[in-house]
Amino acid sequence: MQLLNELERWLTETLPEVAADLNPGADAQTLEALQAMLPGAPLPPAFLSLYRWHDGQKMEVNSGPWYGLSFLPLDQVMQELKSWREVAESFSPLEWAEMNSGMSSTPQGYIKCEYSNPRWVPFACDWGGNYLGIDLDPDALGAPGQVINFGRDEARKIAVAPDLDAFLAWMLTELKAGNVNIREEEDGGRSFNTLRPEKYHFLDSLAVMFPAK
Template sequence: MQEYWIRWESWMKQYAPGLLTILQPGASFEAVASLEKLINATLPASFKAFYAVHNGQVKARTGLVDADQLLSVADIITQWHHWKDLLDSETFTYNEEPIFSAPDTGIKNDWWNPLWIPITSDGFGNHLCIDLDPTPEGQPGQIITLWHDDAHRAIVAPSFEDWVKDYLNALEKGDYIFVKKWGIVHKDTFLNYND
């Protein structure tokens, strides 16, 4: 997984060298183990190898993933607790019935599932998640969308490594650009302006 960071950092050096300063040092074995203990599940080996190089990014206005922050392990834990508190307080129920999502095939129809592990954040309650509890049609470790106010749940990639690889391929192809106010954004997004 280190090769992916080499490619990503090489892109940053060329197009957005300031982003290199928001990369965190690698996550410790203990930090990742504490996350796995919290969720009572094993994270994909590719995630652990990727985070051993850089533990996501520091909290900043600019994001590394289409304007979203790549969460550190500590921030993943914080977001997970936020969603778990909402689940435990029955926020995702109405008249004592569960509120269901509208997922792609392969994703459970929960509004949120404790085995959906947030890895990015837009700061408004929306994430990409590692799905460790798919339906039989899905793949453990697939990357899915989680919206706080929209029922749709989509599969973005079949695995964490595929997600990283696809994102970096698109980055190097020129599908994403750096915008000072937001960070790395898709070239066709409404965020693609400089003011």
């Protein structure tokens, strides 16, 4: 919880509107309902801690704590899992193979080269079909619970960190180093992105920060 509390302090001091938008922590029943959707793939302790800390956002502001990506509450996490499973089932085996053929992993061998996977569990989203989440079905060199990008526009999947704690530590290091771009937007809200690289979507920033090898 130390890393999560550090992030909350940073948000309270720097983006108080985002800190105020966080929900109370999730209850055990809701976490159990999510686990029931993932038989044989136990949710990592760091993921459980994340949602005991806060069950996502109220979505009353346009920015989120993950460099602007929204923090999904568990009911929405479960809805996204259900929706993506329905998408996968709508394709024929040949169509699915064609979809998978355009996918890649950075580093190679860490993430299965698939368009989607029922054990990719999102915790952050851009509301355009793209996510940051944990991978409970890694490829041969990956680690269960590794943090990855995936979604409609994310053909190159990136293993950003081996687990959520490592991701939080990485992000806090970036924030403390001043890698922050907060902008006043025309709607009166504030956006939150990386300064290095200066992109306007965190998943685009990750593509630069973790180049293909």
